[in-house]
Amino acid sequence: MSKAYIALQDNEESHYIVEAIEEDNPTATVIYQPAMIRIENEGRLVIKRETVEEKMGRDWEIQALHVNLITLGGNVDEDDDQFSLSWKQ
Amino acid sequence: MTAKKLNMKEKYSLLTRDLDWEYSYRDYKEIFPQEEFEGIKITDWSKWEDPFRLTMDAYWKYQAEKEKKLYAILDAFAQNNGQQNVTDARYINAIKLFLTGISPGEHQAAMGFGHVGRQLGGVGARVACQMQAIDELRHVQTQIHAMSHYNKFFDGFQDFSHMHDRVWYLSVPKSFFDDARTAGPFEYMVAIGFSFEYVLTNLLFVPFMSGAAYNGDMATVTFGFSAQSDEARHMTLGLEIIKFLLEQHPDNVPIVQRWINKWFWRGTRMLALVAMMMDYMLPNKVMSWQEAWEVYFEEAGSSLFKDLARYGIEMPAYAKTAIAEKEHVSHQAWSIFYNYGHAAAFHTWMPTEKEMDWLSEKYPNTFDKYYRPRFEKWREMEAAGERFYNPTLPMLCQTCQIPMGFTDMEDPTATFYRQSEYDGERYNFCSDGCKDIFDYEPEKYVQAWLPVHQIYQGNCGGAEMEDVLGDYYKINLGVDNMDFHGSPDEERWNAWHNLPSAEDKLKQAS
Amino acid sequence: MSIEIKTATLEPIRHTYEHTKRRFGDKPASRYQEASYDIAPEQNFHYRPTWQPDKELFDQSRTAVVMDDWNVHKDPRQYYYGTYVQARAKLQEVTESNYAFFDKRGFADRMPEEVRQKIIRCMVPLRHAELGANMNNMFCFSYGTATVVNQGFLYHSMDRLGIAQYLSRVGLLLDGNSTESLAAAKEFWMSDPVWQGMRRYIENVLCLEDWFEVFIAQNVVLDTLVYDLIYRQFDEKITEEGGSDLAMLIEFMQEWHKDSSRWVDATLKTTVGESEHNRETIRRWVADWQEKAVADLAPLAEIAVGDDAMNACVEVLNKRLAKAGL
Numbered sequence: 039m040s041k042a043y044i045a046l047q048d049n050e051e052s053h054y055i056v057e058a059i060e061e062d063n064p065t066a067t068v069i070y071q072p073a074m075i076r077i078e079n080e081g082r083l084v085i086k087r088e089t090v091e092e093k094m095g096r097d098w099e100i101q102a103l104h105v106n107l108i109t110l111g112g113n114v115d116e117d118d119d120q121f122s123l124s125w126k127q
Numbered sequence: 128m129t130a131k132k133l134n135m136k137e138k139y140s141l142l143t144r145d146l147d148w149e150y151s152y153r154d155y156k157e158i159f160p161q162e163e164f165e166g167i168k169i170t171d172w173s174k175w176e177d178p179f180r181l182t183m184d185a186y187w188k189y190q191a192e193k194e195k196k197l198y199a200i201l202d203a204f205a206q207n208n209g210q211q212n213v214t215d216a217r218y219i220n221a222i223k224l225f226l227t228g229i230s231p232g233e234h235q236a237a238m239g240f241g242h243v244g245r246q247l248g249g250v251g252a253r254v255a256c257q258m259q260a261i262d263e264l265r266h267v268q269t270q271i272h273a274m275s276h277y278n279k280f281f282d283g284f285q286d287f288s289h290m291h292d293r294v295w296y297l298s299v300p301k302s303f304f305d306d307a308r309t310a311g312p313f314e315y316m317v318a319i320g321f322s323f324e325y326v327l328t329n330l331l332f333v334p335f336m337s338g339a340a341y342n343g344d345m346a347t348v349t350f351g352f353s354a355q356s357d358e359a360r361h362m363t364l365g366l367e368i369i370k371f372l373l374e375q376h377p378d379n380v381p382i383v384q385r386w387i388n389k390w391f392w393r394g395t396r397m398l399a400l401v402a403m404m405m406d407y408m409l410p411n412k413v414m415s416w417q418e419a420w421e422v423y424f425e426e427a428g429s430s431l432f433k434d435l436a437r438y439g440i441e442m443p444a445y446a447k448t449a450i451a452e453k454e455h456v457s458h459q460a461w462s463i464f465y466n467y468g469h470a471a472a473f474h475t476w477m478p479t480e481k482e483m484d485w486l487s488e489k490y491p492n493t494f495d496k497y498y499r500p501r502f503e504k505w506r507e508m509e510a511a512g513e514r515f516y517n518p519t520l521p522m523l524c525q526t527c528q529i530p531m532g533f534t535d536m537e538d539p540t541a542t543f544y545r546q547s548e549y550d551g552e553r554y555n556f557c558s559d560g561c562k563d564i565f566d567y568e569p570e571k572y573v574q575a576w577l578p579v580h581q582i583y584q585g586n587c588g589g590a591e592m593e594d595v596l597g598d599y600y601k602i603n604l605g606v607d608n609m610d611f612h613g614s615p616d617e618e619r620w621n622a623w624h625n626l627p628s629a630e631d632k633l634k635q636a637s
Numbered sequence: 638m639s640i641e642i643k644t645a646t647l648e649p650i651r652h653t654y655e656h657t658k659r660r661f662g663d664k665p666a667s668r669y670q671e672a673s674y675d676i677a678p679e680q681n682f683h684y685r686p687t688w689q690p691d692k693e694l695f696d697q698s699r700t701a702v703v704m705d706d707w708n709v710h711k712d713p714r715q716y717y718y719g720t721y722v723q724a725r726a727k728l729q730e731v732t733e734s735n736y737a738f739f740d741k742r743g744f745a746d747r748m749p750e751e752v753r754q755k756i757i758r759c760m761v762p763l764r765h766a767e768l769g770a771n772m773n774n775m776f777c778f779s780y781g782t783a784t785v786v787n788q789g790f791l792y793h794s795m796d797r798l799g800i801a802q803y804l805s806r807v808g809l810l811l812d813g814n815s816t817e818s819l820a821a822a823k824e825f826w827m828s829d830p831v832w833q834g835m836r837r838y839i840e841n842v843l844c845l846e847d848w849f850e851v852f853i854a855q856n857v858v859l860d861t862l863v864y865d866l867i868y869r870q871f872d873e874k875i876t877e878e879g880g881s882d883l884a885m886l887i888e889f890m891q892e893w894h895k896d897s898s899r900w901v902d903a904t905l906k907t908t909v910g911e912s913e914h915n916r917e918t919i920r921r922w923v924a925d926w927q928e929k930a931v932a933d934l935a936p937l938a939e940i941a942v943g944d945d946a947m948n949a950c951v952e953v954l955n956k957r958l959a960k961a962g963l
Contacts, residue, residue: 040430045333047352072413073340073348074333101185105193107359108352109329111427113434114363116179118135127433131814141809141819142802146768148827152840161688183799184729191726194719208647234676234784238694241779241791245772246688254798257775261791265718268672271654272719275671279649286655288676298683305683308694576681601655623647 042112042123043078044085045071051094052106058089074108082124083112139180144173147250159248165311168376172249175371178363179255186258190265193353197269200349205276214342214410216281216620217611220473221408222274222339222347223283227472228300228400229331230270231291235304236319237263243312252371255364259320262357266350273350281616283472283607290472293587294600295578296400296464298528302575303397307390309571314386316368322390322443325365326428328358331401334419338409366431373438380439385567391443392560395452396527402457403464406486407478415489420453445560451536454490458498463532465505466517470592472602474611477506497539514610520579525554526561526572533557549573660708669715673785674708699780700849702908702915707783710907713899721792724896725799728889735885736806744882745811752880753811759941760867760887761808761822762832767801769839770794773855780848789900793856796897800890807886831940834933835863841929849908853919854926856901861957862930862950864894870942870949898957905961920963927954 044059046052052075059066059077066079077083091098100121112123133141150158162169203209213219240260247253278284291297307318336351372379402416414422432442461475468475478486483502486494508515521530535543545556549569556562565572581587588599596602606615621628652658653666656675682693692698697707716724739745745753774794781787805819812818826832842854868890875883909916931951938946 040433041426043427047356072337073352074337101181101189104181104356104359105189106356108355109333110359110362111430113366114178116135125430125434127430127436133809133814141816142805145819145823146764146801146805148765148823148836150840150843151827152837153844157844158840164688182802183725183795184733184802186795187722187725187729187799190722194722198719211647231676231678235678237791238677238779238787241775245775245779250768253772253775257771257795257798260775260778261718261795264788264791267676268718271672271676272668275654275668278654279651280647282650284654285651288654288656292678292681298681301678301681302683305694309684309686309688311688571684571687574684576683581681619650 039081040112040125040127041078041080042083042110042125043076044083044110044123045074045076045108047106047108048073048075049106054093055085055090055103055106057093059083059085062086062089082122084120084122086120088119135180139177139182142182143177143254144251155248159246161246161312162248165313166382167311167313167372167379169248170375172252174374175249175251176367177251177255178367179360181258181360193356194265194269197349197353198272201273201276201346204346204349209345210277210280211623212343212345216616217474217476218342218344218408218410219277219281219616220283220475220611221335221404222277222344223281223473224400224404224408225347226270226274226284227287227290227294228297230267230274231288231297232300232304233263233267233270235301235308237261237267239304239308239315239319242308243315246312252368255367256316256320259357259361259364262361265357266354269350269353273346276346280619282603282614283474283616286472286601289601293578294472294602295523296471296529298576298578299400300397302528303393306393306571313372316365317372317383317386318390318393320361320365321369322365322387323394324358324361325369326391326424326431327394327398328362329423329427330398330419332358333423334414335401335405335409338405338411338413341411341413342409369435369440370438373435373440384440387440388444388560389564389567392445392449392558392564393527395445395449396524396529396558396561399456399460399529399533403460406457406489407461407482412485415486416457417453417489420450425450444563445558448536448558448560452533454493455497455534455536455539458486458490458494459532459534460529462498462501463521463530466515467521467530468610469516469608470596470602472600472607474609474614474616476611477502477509493539509610509612520582522555523577523579524557524561525575525577526556526564527558528575528577529557531555531557667715669712669717669720672717673712673788675783677782677784677787679782695782697782699782700847701918702849702911704908704911704915707781708785710783710786710904712785712789713903714896716792716900717788725796728892729799732803732889735888736810739882739885740810744885745813748811748882749879752875752878752883755878755941756875756880756883757808757811757818757821758825758829758831759871759937761804761811761818762826762829763863763867764801764804764808764819764822765826766835766839766863767797767804769843770855770860771797771801773839773842773851777848777852786904789904790852793897793900796893800893803886803889810886831936834936835859838929838933849919850922852904853922854930856897857905857957858923858926858930858954860894860901861954862934862947864890865950865953866934866938866941866946868894870946874942902957902961905963909962916962923958923963927951 046055056068056075056077062084063079066077066083069076087098087100100116103121110123112125115122237260240256240263244253244256244260274284291301307315310318332351332355336348339347339351372383405416405419464471465475483499505515523530531542531544533543535541543558545559545562547554547562547566554565582595588594597604602608611617618628652664654671657666657670660674661670678695685693771794774790774797778787778790778794781790808818808822826836842851845851868887872884872887909919931947935947
């Protein structure tokens, strides 16, 4: 299985998102690089609105993810509640 | 009335897909005249899956937020004279190459996505391309603004637009984008949307921008990462277009495969410039070109092509050659530019001893064996006051337009060289990849505006090098070009940091 | 040995890029100038377009109007990407709160039914026309030559998509998200005789090959008439008929039209003023398209506002043309 991954700018908002990702994807690996944070997981990686909102303590729209996004790998599926990346193989 | 809630997919579909209508006063083919000539078969545009569902209101809102942040940092950077804080003035040459070579490509991409954003028959695909068009305009403009402050303190940025139309090495990226834009709309999408954006741009933006961060370049990191936040959307579009074409008709598969082969190779060649930026132009190193290539092409690319295998798509032809070249390409490209350092609008130099040690460590199979001895020789010549410049004009590859300097991976000491004949003329190539591209469409590639040919034909300001470099290219001779050591850039940098000037060093030595 | 400590000097060595210096003089340039003027390629193109082999990329002959230098144009709003999105973000914030307020207070329910139906018949179908305008402006962007001109078309194109989306949301606000109004509006657009002239007009403009003629037919002629008809006269009429809340839903279009008109007028005026040839070419296009547009819009004007509506629109257009020297 290939790794789905996402990289975010290293900033305050991203830290909450990373926390949420770690909670929702227990097998994910988080790698800190200069100015960016890369998170990867075998096959699939999901970001859930509810979990991010819980971490931030406020409303948060899935589309706001794009403000801090640097790159990603995998097929994207996005709706109101979640943003997921996956490989079929 | 209590309104029912529409979810994102429903709402997006009503706000985009449903806007379209079936034409009845004019024929579909009159409105979309470019949809068929490439041989791609579209049976049903409604099968297009929107890669992201961004309506204009959200687009304005989030993009304005990004822009506000970006310009606040650029203002602070300028007010605080942030140019003093980079690791070393040599670093600035990497971003000179960026502004003259890459930013105009962003402009070309904007034009190209605007073109397909009008010409594709499916409204979902069109709108996604339009958003990429305006994003690409954003990128060229934010890059011009981010570099604007550097332009006030360093040489070589000042005439980027004029140079892009003329200077020999800038014809590499220019011909790349001209090639994509002059192709049909579907080839353009596979070229730039998929092969470049999905497979290769990470190599340009992610490790290099991390490198900029490591070298104290706040302006570049800021625009780089801010641009990348759009890039994630662009990558998704690139992958979607491929899947869509492959699902529409089995006859599309071989056409798409050929385009992937072509554009992977074209892109790889262009990235030779980025390879040398990574390995030679960043004083503080984040990762080597080889490491970046392994993470962002070999690992990410193999996931991608495994995923596409279900459609019958294979790894790009010549991926093997490109993989073998990862241990060589940056050294060879830097050698070419060092050789022609008098004809470039940025400075070149030989790496320090410490930097050579880093290269030896990162390239254990190749650096000491093939490159270090030559570099040490050049360094000795420089120390003896005989800095090496190659006085001849190089032969260029007819396809990628890079001087013929890449070697045979079977025998890395021998320059690779191929020829084709077309209409009674002979044409030269740096690789099998470039020769194949030519052989498939010779009538296109014979048109190439090859800078060296143009100089010989007298179309570049005159017969003397000064006419070409000074008058035609508008390089400030003795200022923008030549070795970094002894340059006005170095002089100013030393003055800012109270370092001894070259003159003082000489005095001290005597 | 004495060490001489030099005072670090941070004087800039130049004020701006050479391309802005050549055009505006050796002084600090604005962000608008640095990122808009003279940044498009002008020569030494490598290959001819496979989709149009008789022309080059950035070929100036894609329009019959001729400018000695397309870079003499100026957007009075001085929009580059950053200023553009920030201006639109402000407008959308107001619009968002208007729409939310309209929804929360149930204003659709307090609108007389005939007024609601009239908006669905006379205004909501414009969402399709706006998509046509989006495509036409994207066409101008992709075939124009100077960035300072082209970028205006790109922003305008995206604006029209935004307006098509707001009009769709107006439909959804009026039908409580049942989407019935959107289906009805599409039906009107496709087969109601009142809309057929306009649909034909737009389909015809989508087939033009001269991008400046597209600009004239779409942004100058049709839009001047339609925006006056719907967002001024129809708005007044609906208010008289008890639908004053509509104003909250079309504030974006009204404000936007004011903003965009400044750019349309400047672009027109500069091009017309360049030469007698341009004036004559543009005059001919205007005459052709105006005649068609007036005839095509008349049935809509009649049911949306009334007898004199079309004359009032034409008066606005004529004033605008006169201002541009036509």
